[in-house]
Amino acid sequence: MTGVLALSVPDAAFEARLREVLRSRVEFIELIGDDLVAAGGKRIRPLLTLLSAQLLGASADRPGWNAVLDLAVCVELLHSASLLHDDLIDDADTRRGQQSAFRRFGNVVSVMSGDFMLARLLTLLAEMNGGPALTRAFGETAGVICEGEVLQFQVAAYQEYDLQHYLTVIHGKTAALTELAASAPATLLKAGDGAHEALCIFGREYGLAFQMQDDLLDLAGTEAQIGKPVGGDLREGKATYPSLLLLEGPHGPEVRRILERRAAQDGDVGRVRELALRTGVFDRTREEIRRRAALAVDALQSFPASEARHALETLARREIERAR
Numbered sequence: 186m187t188g189v190l191a192l193s194v195p196d197a198a199f200e201a202r203l204r205e206v207l208r209s210r211v212e213f214i215e216l217i218g219d220d221l222v223a224a225g226g227k228r229i230r231p232l233l234t235l236l237s238a239q240l241l242g243a244s245a246d247r248p249g250w251n252a253v254l255d256l257a258v259c260v261e262l263l264h265s266a267s268l269l270h271d272d273l274i275d276d277a278d279t280r281r282g283q284q285s286a287f288r289r290f291g292n293v294v295s296v297m298s299g300d301f302m303l304a305r306l307l308t309l310l311a312e313m314n315g316g317p318a319l320t321r322a323f324g325e326t327a328g329v330i331c332e333g334e335v336l337q338f339q340v341a342a343y344q345e346y347d348l349q350h351y352l353t354v355i356h357g358k359t360a361a362l363t364e365l366a367a368s369a370p371a372t373l374l375k376a377g378d379g380a381h382e383a384l385c386i387f388g389r390e391y392g393l394a395f396q397m398q399d400d401l402l403d404l405a406g407t408e409a410q411i412g413k414p415v416g417g418d419l420r421e422g423k424a425t426y427p428s429l430l431l432l433e434g435p436h437g438p439e440v441r442r443i444l445e446r447r448a449a450q451d452g453d454v455g456r457v458r459e460l461a462l463r464t465g466v467f468d469r470t471r472e473e474i475r476r477r478a479a480l481a482v483d484a485l486q487s488f489p490a491s492e493a494r495h496a497l498e499t500l501a502r503r504e505i506e507r508a509r
Contacts (some may be wrong), residue, residue: 191492192235192492192493192496193245193250194232194236195228195232199228199231199235199254199257199258202254203221203222206255206258206305206309207222207302207305209301213298214301217269217298218298221265230260230261230362230363231258231260233367233388233391233497233500234256234260234366234367234370235253235254236493237367237371237493238253238374239493240485240494240497241370241374241376241380242374243374249374252313252314255309255313256309256319256369256370257366258306258309259306259323260365262303262305263303263306263327263362263365264362265299265302266299266302267330267362269296269298269302306323307323313373314373315373315375319369319372322368323365326362329356330357330358330361331357332357333354333356333358333361334357334358336350336353337354337357340354340424341423342422344422344445346432348426348429351424352393355392356389356392356393358396359395359396360388360389360390360393361389361392363392363395364388364389365388367384367385367388367497368381368388379487380487380488383484383487383488387482387484387485387497387501388481390477390478390480390484391478391500391501394481395504397425397426397473397474398474400425400426401427401470401474403417403425404416404418404419404454404457404458404461404467405427405458405461405462405467415458416448416453416457419443419444419447419448419454420448420449422444422445424444426470426473427470428440428444428457428461430461430464431457431461431466434464436460439456443457474504474505477504478501478505482498482501485498
């Protein structure tokens with residue numbers, strides 16, 4: 186990616202600040218914080234925050250960058266808190282190749298450590314320029330994340346399979362936070378409504394494309410690609426974009442029965458994969474992913490060309506490439 190090395194991205198300074206913010210007098214909380222820093226990960230969400238701030242003219246050699254860095258830390262804390270809760274909900278054994286926190290320390294420690302992260306980010310937001318507006322944005326996003334997670338279980342329980350429910354769920358699971366990550370710098374830096382809305386669109390469409398691609402791989406990919414058995418969504422009764430397309434076609438009744446019994450019979454996952462491949466559903470899903478990613482790129486065209494804009498566009502175009 187040409188010129189990206191000239192940009193400030195999540196690096197040692199970010200990791201050091203994250204570790205500092207997670208300091209606690211309680212050893213178990215400290216250990217979970219240390220695990221978060223050590224595990225690393227892609228840091229896509231704080232990367233969006235740092236790149237968006239630079240798109241708006243901020244830089245590490247100008248006054249106010251520390252607040253930008255803290256904002257990126259807040260985004261990562263909200264994400265990490267949600268992961269701690271998700272692992273408990275999903276009964277997950279591992280996270281980023283390590284034993285999940287609730288397996289290691291128990292339910293109470295894991296949940297309360299997630300709440301500790303939320304408390305820390307609220308403290309940081311309170312000290313920022315535009316703190317009330319940022320706190321409101323983070324609070325609203327946290328609410329959307331919770332609603333998306335619960336709606337996913339509700340849809341499976343009531344078997345209410347439709348596209349609008351699906352989009353609401355994946356917005357809550359993924360796109361709400363990428364939308365916040367991309368747009369929060371506009372609030373911090375007082376960039377104006379136009380810039381804020383453009384970055385909201387970018388973050389939202391990028392996040393939707395990202396989650397739809399993960400959902401596609403859950404059915405169309407291999408265990409080696411996704412690191413777990415294929416068809417996990419079907420086994421949990423979750424209708425993703427490919428299965429929703431199948432529900433609209435001539436094989437809809439059969440696919441609905443498989444969803445309703447949560448792919449409990451031998452061959453259920455293979456049958457849905459076969460139908461999706463034969464009817465072109467995988468290709469139609471890839472086209473929708475490419476469309477969403479293109480909308481994300483288009484949203485940035487109101488900003489002047491820059492290294493930061495190019496870096497953000499590259500992230501979105503990566504989803505187009507992943508969908509090929």
